[in-house]
Amino acid sequence: MNGKPKLWISRPVFEDVIAPLHDVFDVQMEPVERPIPPAVLVERLADVDAAIVGLADRIEASVLAQAPKLRFVANLGVGYNNLDLDALTAAGVGASNTPDVLNETVADYAWALMLGAARKVNAAERWLRDGQWKSSRFDGWLGADVHGRTLGILGMGRIGQAIARRAVGFRTKVIYHNRSRLADDVERECAARYVDKDTLLAESDHLILVLPFTPANRHAIGAPELARMKPTAILINIARGGIVDDVALAHALAQGTIAGAALDVFEGEPALHPSLLEVDNVLLSPHIASASRDTRRGMAALAVDNVLAAFGQGPHAGRPPSLLNPGVLA
Ligand code: 8YV
Numbered sequence: 001m002n003g004k005p006k007l008w009i010s011r012p013v014f015e016d017v018i019a020p021l022h023d024v025f026d027v028q029m030e031p032v033e034r035p036i037p038p039a040v041l042v043e044r045l046a047d048v049d050a051a052i053v054g055l056a057d058r059i060e061a062s063v064l065a066q067a068p069k070l071r072f073v074a075n076l077g078v079g080y081n082n083l084d085l086d087a088l089t090a091a092g093v094g095a096s097n098t099p100d101v102l103n104e105t106v107a108d109y110a111w112a113l114m115l116g117a118a119r120k121v122n123a124a125e126r127w128l129r130d131g132q133w134k135s136s137r138f139d140g141w142l143g144a145d146v147h148g149r150t151l152g153i154l155g156m157g158r159i160g161q162a163i164a165r166r167a168v169g170f171r172t173k174v175i176y177h178n179r180s181r182l183a184d185d186v187e188r189e190c191a192a193r194y195v196d197k198d199t200l201l202a203e204s205d206h207l208i209l210v211l212p213f214t215p216a217n218r219h220a221i222g223a224p225e226l227a228r229m230k231p232t233a234i235l236i237n238i239a240r241g242g243i244v245d246d247v248a249l250a251h252a253l254a255q256g257t258i259a260g261a262a263l264d265v266f267e268g269e270p271a272l273h274p275s276l277l278e279v280d281n282v283l284l285s286p287h288i289a290s291a292s293r294d295t296r297r298g299m300a301a302l303a304v305d306n307v308l309a310a311f312g313q314g315p316h317a318g319r320p321p322s323l324l325n326p327g328v329l330a
Helices: 038-045 083-089 103-118 121-129 158-165 184-190 195-203 223-228 246-255 293-310
Strands: 006-009 026-029 048-055 072-073 093-096 150-154 171-177 192-195 208-209 235-236 258-264 282-284
Touching: 048 282, 048 293, 072 293, 083 093, 093 293, 103 121, 103 158, 103 208, 103 235, 103 258, 103 282, 121 184, 121 282, 150 158, 150 195, 158 184, 171 195, 184 192, 195 223, 223 246, 246 282
Parallel strands: 006 026, 006 048, 048 072, 072 093, 150 171, 150 208, 171 192, 208 235, 235 258, 258 282
Antiparallel strands: none
C-alpha cells in the first residue's frame, strides 16, 4: 500500500503516453486486449479511484453502485454511449471523452472508405489474392465516381465538417442533415447545403453517417430509409453500430436497393451479422477510423490529461479539458 489513489486501465495503452500517471496513481492496466466481462468490470472498479475505459466497457448505475471510491472515468473515444452520464453525475463521478484530437484522422478514413467502396478496392484485392486475374474485361470492375457527385453527410458535428472540407479538391457537392443547422459562416466554410433527411437520402450518391448513437438514432437508417436512396448510392457508417439496421442493409445490398456500403462499426461488434458476410458489395473494417499512430496516441494523452486534472495534477490541474459533466467537479 503506497498511499496513492488507484487507477485501472481496461485495455493496453501506449506505456510511454501513460507514464505520467505513475507519479500520481497506483496504476493497474489490463495486459491484453479482450472484452471485459461485466463481473470482471465490477471487480476491477470495486476499489479504484479512477479508471480509463474503452467503448466496450459499459459504466452504468449498477456498476457504479459497487464502485464506492470511484471519482473519475476517462473514456478512450469521443463517442460515450457506453457511459450512463446521468448515473455518473448522480454518483458524483466525473467523466471525460476524447473530442477534437481525432477529427481529421476520422475524416481521412471516411474518405478512404467512401473511395474504397466506390471503386471496389476491397473486392478487387480479394479477386487478385484468389488468383483470379486471368484477364480483365474492359467493362468489368465498373465503380462509381466520387468527384463531381453529391456527398451527403448525416450528422454535421466537427467530424462531419472535416469530411465536408475535403470535398473541395474532388469538386464533390456536399449536402447535410443535422439536428440543428450550422451557422452561415460554417456552412460557407464547409461549402455544404442543409437539406431535410428525405432530401439527403434521395439526393446523395454517397452518404456518410457521423451522428452520435442515442436511443433516438437507433436504426436511423433501416429498410424505409434505404428504399429512399438511389440504387447507385453507397452508404458509409463510421459512427456507431446500431445507427444502421445491419440486417436491412445486407438485404438491401443483396437486392440492389443500393449499390454498395462501407462499414467501420457494427451492431453487436466485435461480432458481425452473418448476412453482411454473404454480400460482396460491402467493405468491412474493424472500427479503426481513429487508428492513426498520432491520433491514437493523442487520444490516450487526452485521457491521461483528464484523469490527472481531475486529481489536481498535470497541465490542466483541476480543469479536465474534456469533462462531460462539469457539475460534478464544481
Ligand atoms: C474508438 C470511436 O474510440 O472515438 C470514438 O468514439 O469510435 C473510436 O475512436 C476507438 O476505435 C477506440 O476503440
